[in-house]
Amino acid sequence: MAVILENGKLRAVINEHGAELVSLLAKDTQIQYMWSGDSKYWGRHSPVLFPIEGRVKDDTYQIDGKSYHLTQHGFARDMDFMVIEQTETSACFELRATKETKQKYPYDFVLQLAYQLDDNGISVTYRVVNPMEETIYFGIGAHPAFSTKLELADQYTDYEVQISPAKKRLHIPLKDGYLDLDQTALKDTDLAVSHELFKDDAIIYNLEQEPAVITLKSKKHGHGVSIEADDAKAVGIWSCYPAKGDFVCLEPWWALSDPITADGDFKHKYAINELAATGEFKTGFKINVF
Template sequence: MTLKLESDTAIVIINQFGAELSSFILKETGVEYIWQADSHFWGRHAPILFPFVGRLKDNTYSYQNKNYSMGQHGFARNMLFDVVEQTSNSAILELKNNQETLTNYPFEFRLLIGYQLDGTMLTINYEVSTLSDEMYFSIGGHPAFNIPLIEGTEMSDYYLHFSPSKSRIKIPLKGAYINSECKTLAQTNTSIQLKHTLFKEDAQILETKGRNTFSILSDKHSHGVIVSYEEFPFVGFWSPNTIEAPFVCIEPWCGIADDISSNGKIEEKIGINKLTKGNHFNKSYTIRIQ
């Protein structure tokens, strides 16, 4: 089942499976900004990453001396959410623990994904709560944007713009895991031309603090995508490195893949979030199209 949100200027489609943003169209031009999940390149649009972001070392983790298994990016993207609220321009979808999730994730949780469309800006909100005494989790977005946006242009006609314009710490990957001992300084004080070779070593991962805005723009036309957020500690930029795919992801993360030196204990995982009973975790980011 899909949900349709509409404003005077834009239309958004949300898939109830995975609570996944699957379309974001500018009415005036009919331009589609979200990647349409061609499985030849990548069969998803904008999956929700929960309860882990990235890959666990050997796909396992431990909690209270017991080992559990979990695939890359967790299970939320592969589950059907319930619709708890919907208006003409907003929706809230819910996922709760069940017997299946408790087998490999021993926490009682309630995950709410909220979408609010105002004009050409979509706000995506994450709310996590728990009935367990304590809960450890990561959460993040993975929206993929069509690049090129306009016929007659190609990826190299677009660039990433960073605001504020300043250097940020880059975290390299070694295979599927991060290598936190080899951090470098990324020159994000200037725009970077988009090209497939930018992703030859997989995702580009940055540490981020405060408010950040990342835009995909072109000098050849006025269309673009602007992703903004506050206090997401990481962002990933990704396009497949094994095939030249016509999309680029901008991924705000509250969490990150395991480090190559990880000991597997969830309590000590880099970037992990801890929540206790009676408290709530809330984060949101926006996507604006033009």
């Protein structure tokens, strides 16, 4: 099932499966800003990454001496959420722990994704609630994929990515899917889009939990999207390679993949979030379209 949000300017479609934004259409231009989800290249649109972003080493981790198996980006993106609130321009989706999730992740949790449509785009709010009488540990992140065919004549290399405020930022490379913290370096963040740009996996910049705007736009006609994130720890910029899909992902993250040197203890995990007993974590981002 899908939920449709609509106003005079935009129409958004969010699937209950994964609470995933699958369409963001401008009514006047008929521009579709989201990637189509063609499984030949990458069969998703905008999954939520919970309770991890990226990978834990060897897909296995330990909590209090017990081992758990959890694959890349966690399980929330592959589960059905419940719609708990809905208006013409907003909706809130909720996922709670189950017997099945506890086999992969031992904590009780409430995860909510709230969407609010306005004339310029859509806001996404993440809320994690800890119903337990002990601290829980988790990661969360976004993975929206945006089309690089906003107009039919567009070429992939017509697009560019920029991060503002403009400055050199710490680039964190990946090696076999894990962070290589020994090879970090300050780098420029203006990127000319090409398929070869992604040959070494996602391009990750440390945002230091400071407000940032990440923009993908055409150099020819000027249409594009931007992500506004006030407190993300990092951003991943990714597309498939060597397959040549017409999309680029702009991914604000509040967690990161394991480093090569990870010891496997989830409570020690790099960039992990701690949430105290009966506490609440809330964050989010805004997708603007132009």
